[in-house]
Amino acid sequence: MRFKENEKEKLLEEIIKKIKKIRKSLNLKDTNFEIVDIELMDNNDTNIKENENIFLIIYALTRSDKSTIIGPGGWVVGKLREDLKNQFDKNLIIRVENYIDNIILKEKKEKAFLFLNKIGLKKGQKIMVLVQCSYDLSILDFLKKYFDVYAISLDIGSVVLPPKNKNIIEDYLINNKIPYNFIKPVELDKKNILKALNSYPCDIICGNMGKYLIKECVNKNIKYIVNNHISEDYRRDDNTKIYILNFLKIYPLKRGSLRSPYLNCPLMIQTCKKNKNNNKNNVKIKIKLIKEIVSNVYDGLIEPTEGSEKIMKIINS
Template structure:
């Protein structure tokens, strides 16, 4: 749609308009998805990325308006080198397990394709245009919360109705069976609301145990989670004697933006903010607990699961809590 030269001209014109200095930006590659109207700009290094985004995101925001595209994603080349390395490590790990499950064999196929087309790979397009062998029977249980990441996310301590709508719609579209696991979280809720501890860690641990129990009871060897941090060699881990955890987006070194691109096809309801209603109530009653939530967000940011701007928005949402 645009050559590098014309794109750089537009960027510097916008920088001049808003009072930014002109800079010599190095672009490695440009990728445009005509169907979704998404533009990906791959820069040589992080300072080039920062120059295109601009202070407060002004430059890239005005560029999106000028080009009349749905969204612009700016990445630096080093991120792809890291993804390539993580995918190679994950590939070695998956190779050890792929004979255990047709689902894992299919996952290895997706991983290899992403590795071969690291700069212009689209999960959406690949899944729609490729054929996979179907499993004879269910081989895994997927931990599902119904958030924007939906089928790639883990359980939530309090499940609002809007999340239930997403779960219902998604399961109907994918034609998969869904089952709510009943559990007693009363002790965690009570102690959290008394300020004894931040709820996320204990909630996550209890939810995981419930899901592993369910998998064990139903003779399912694999549990699929939406963990984005356990990349490479940690994409599959043994949890119990016959239970393995698959961190699906982490195994494909998937970013938050890629997940949003996938889920956009399913018309799921998106929600602002971080965490469940219990967490917001804990933040309201005990503001000092916000620092533990911020630590969780920063951990995802360090791992490149979240963009800096996304992380800032999530942190800022804590201070809108009344």
């Protein structure tokens, strides 16, 4: 979204003045900070319900500057939003990013696309994307800008694809005119569900569904699957030579750049609840979940503070 002439400079100047004024009103230390750039983004290209939002991205020079702008408990940026929201015709959401981190992220993006080129995947080619849970919808939203995407979901039971998630996914796909298929190769029975609940659901359920995804790829003459739930960065099926890619491992997107709803996994939630009193299973599941969070923090998908909060919730659950 482009600023009109001189609009950007005026808004930037206004933001700096307001932040200083807000910090003073909150009796916070008079601290110098630098804003390198600002950017306005909306979701018009995604054509989903979140289109009512407009995002103001503030790029701070350093992490210290970022902390100054956000303020303790987010009070400064929260009050800044209240002061600015009437200037926009959509719901204003302010995100504060570290400029240096953003440069690093762009370098990671270039590296990721170089790797994809190396394995023969060029921009504009057809790929199949598994949209099941977690950040899958946001990954699809990103990938559709660069590739001809075909979406697929495993509709093998409400514990894996609850009606609420299915409706969110289908609404997005229809509104964005993305071809898709909800496949039902098997129906989860009680035995399989109990087995998954006593272990790590992704390994037991999603891990055994790969052959059906490959079959769909073969039928559609697609050579690349994006499945963000495999443990490796990528692998190649020996028989079909189809590549299975964990895009989040190849290119760890920052949480702040993800614009579509997070899809909770009810099976994972029930697994944690069921194994609460089973110390051996509980510890095993918690360790795996914590490792995933640590990996996401390291890759920049989530902020360290958010990661710490998630880990404490898992430990205390």
